[in-house]
Amino acid sequence: MPRTHKTLPRLYVEPPLADGAEIALDKDQTNHLVNVLRRTPGDNCVVFNGRDGAFLAEIVQVAKKLVSLRLIERTTEQTPANDLWFGFAPIKRLDYEIQKATEMGAGMIQPVITRHVQNARINPDKLKAHAIEAAQQCEVLSVPDIAPETSFEKLVTGWTDSHGDRILVFCDEAAASASPVETLTRLKGKRLGLLIGPEGGFSEEERERLLGLDFVVPISLGPRILRADTATVAALALIQAVVGDW
Structure with missing residues (x-):
């Protein structure tokens, strides 16, 4: 796949992904993004779910145990599932x-x-x-x-x-x-x-x-x-x- 936004954190999420959607990260992902990587509102990351491709996302809210992301645009189309x-x-x-x-x-x-x-x-x-x-x-x-x-x-x-x-x-x-x-x-x-x-x-x-x-x-x-x-x-x-x- 193209190495789009390769310097940004990448996160696997479960919800469906689409332009403009907002999703919430779970507690472990929130801790990693906020406390380990020190990301704050306005920072970007890349999210994917194995079904809808990869999306550039922006952190819109940071609470004690919750981070909300807004999906900006799809950066990479979903690759076919591997058969091996x-x-x-x-x-x-x-x-x-x-x-x-x-x-x-x-x-x-x-x-x-x-x-x-x-x-x-x-x-x-x-x-x-x-x-x-x-x-x-x-x-x-x-x-x-x-x-x-x-x-x-x-x-x-x-x-x-x-x-x-x-x-x-x-x-x-x-x-x-x-x-x-x-x-x-x-x-x-x-x-x-x-x-x-x-x-x-x-x-x-x-x-x-x-x-x-x-x-x-x-x-x-x-x-x-x-x-x-x-x-x-x-x-x-x-x-x-x-x-x-x-």
Whole structure:
């Protein structure tokens, strides 16, 4: 998207947006804008809701726990929703993976509980907050949906029913080192999903299960074993560069 008003604070809001409308910020946003950023009436910011594009807004009222904004004009049209599905086995530092997946264009993010998962305690509200934070910082307009956590077995058993003809790419750390570019190139034009395992890796049973499914395509990420969060960025970059929107 164009980097319009890039120096202004950007805020994700829920209400519909239109020229001339007035909206109220919630308590946390008010605190951030007034007490952290020291904004006052007459100052500007940019707001977006993931549906109506981005709007230049002016602060018209500052109360103790409430800021009112008046929307001046739409500065950026809404971008289409991203189609890429991203599934991951939760690690201890969830914020990094969610933020990077948002920045890299995932449209749907879903925690997948595998055998060696490190963090089975998932708070969906925190995941959404991490995605919104990344969208605000990186001028993303299409905030990814956060799907409920699911088990590995439920995911692969119900994949076709839930995802139709979408191909599931998984990073196979046990595969021989090879460039994934040729494999991904063959998937051009297809709907894709990416599954990243835990830092302990998929179990051998899980790996064999994936390799036996006709909708799964394994790729190698090279000769080195990567941390799960590093593999997330590497794999998403490859997909977007070879068959995505880069």
